[in-house]
Amino acid sequence: MEKLSARLVSWASLIDEKTVEQARTSSTMPFIYPHLALMPDAHLGLGATVGSVIPTLGAIMPAAVGVDIGCGMIAVKTQFAASDLPSDRREVREQIERAIPLSAGHANRKVVATAEPRVAELEALAEAKEFDPARYRGDWRLQLGSLGSGNHFIEVSLDEADAVWLFLHSGSRGVGNRIAQHHIRVAQELCRCGGRSTSRC
Template sequence: MKAVITTEKIPIKLWLEEDQIEAGALDQARDLANLPFAFKHIAIMPDTHLGYGMPIGAILATKGAVVPNAVGVDIGCGMCSLRTNLTDLETPELKEIMTIVRKTVPVGFNRHEGRQDESWMPEKKGNLPIVEQEYDSALHQIGTLGGGNHFIEIQKGSDGYIWIMIHSGSRNIGFTVANHYNKIAMEKNKALDQQVPKDLSFIPEDSEYFDLYWNEMNYCIDFALANRKLMMERTKLAFEEIIPEVEFSHFINKPHNFAALEEHFGEQVIVHRKGATRARKDEWGMIPGSQGTHSFLVKGKGNANSFESCSHGAGRLMSRAAARRNLDLKEERKFLTDQGILHAIRHKGDLDEAPSSYKDINEVMANQEALVEVQIKLQPLAVIKG
């Protein structure tokens, strides 16, 4: 790690220099370190930036409580990757594949006009009142990309193969579950005069709402995976339509907005990862850069101090509003075009996802050499953004 802050109730361990973390995100980390149920220390990854209540790129372990905002509103958001047996793709083939994907995978606020095959939906386990409420809508949203920094990207790996990577989450069902239980947590914490920031309101293990949130959170994690799998299936079909002999293997899935019961430092704790990826010893994971920079397939090193975690990407260098306000559209487009990337920067409103709005992925990777080992480096060829 690069630094340790010891001024709060428990230490804050940083995998970047203290002066590299924005003031707001550092304040949020301090709030985490002073929670009465926080365990051992707070871990801050090198891609960290300001979030809602908790920094993106942070790990919070707790005893006896779950914090909905420490999981986030896009429950189960994560990435999956799939290797093809192709070693090259011509630009016309790439364009044809991406055209088909755009027709079969809705992006942004769009969803499927019809209900998708219910076999794609996760199995329901336990009492799931919000899931039941949102279930029909979710049948129209499964297999959709969403917005923000979500993407479908075709990449060329340093292993010589063409890869597909998808980043997306649980769509509106996860958002609704998160907001429902965060609102309950805030109301209960206020009524009991709990001395925690309202954005870090918690649900204690002995609350009637704990199992409800836990069951619904896990359903949303499963839904997010099913969502990525269906999009991957539609992307595979696009490849097969253009290149019938293509084959696929090496599927990898990693969520980065979730809570899980794990053992660390000899104790059972609830580990909240918000914009952070689990990286147990030899566990495969993905760390994307931006649509203009490399991504990485990695194996975890099981670092105890990071609660066996690593970054989930490069991390934002500037806010979306600042990117749209300050970046030059022509320069960003030229940078991508010069590399031969079929990119998604077309209008000034797209600049919030321009490469310059993100941190230097090489610096991020250098800062977490103790957390992961790079296996494959991936160069972007074509991208669809949410």
């Protein structure tokens, strides 16, 4: 960890100066508390540095939350060893692709079996709240259980002891972007109205 200023710390070993400057500017905002932290994957963003932790006190920054709400990475050690994998690993890849659609969901033709219980749960919650998610996205069910597009991936890896790990980087499939854009608009209106409700400005 490197302390770049009193309000900016970094865990990134490789980082470009534009990213540091963007984070340094953000860290000077009075409601950053106690400091802004750059993670190993930190890189330049539109409104805030991607790959950073931006804690605030008494303020909410929708642009800092970003549009990849629900995007994340995880590595899970399985009970398997390299010797449990077939010599031709293509079959493993194809089985993963069959179980998890490798897109943001727009190309999916059906809800995958792994997503069916979650879809049913969300439908019940929406009905109880008299909310229709299809008003916002008609094919929302097809997005659940998909990997996401772009730089998202599933990887089967081996460690030094030949243990099998599953490594996942999943995306928000556009849902995060819609949530973020809504709240960014609300924040802009509040700023325009001096913090008062838009109905009173």
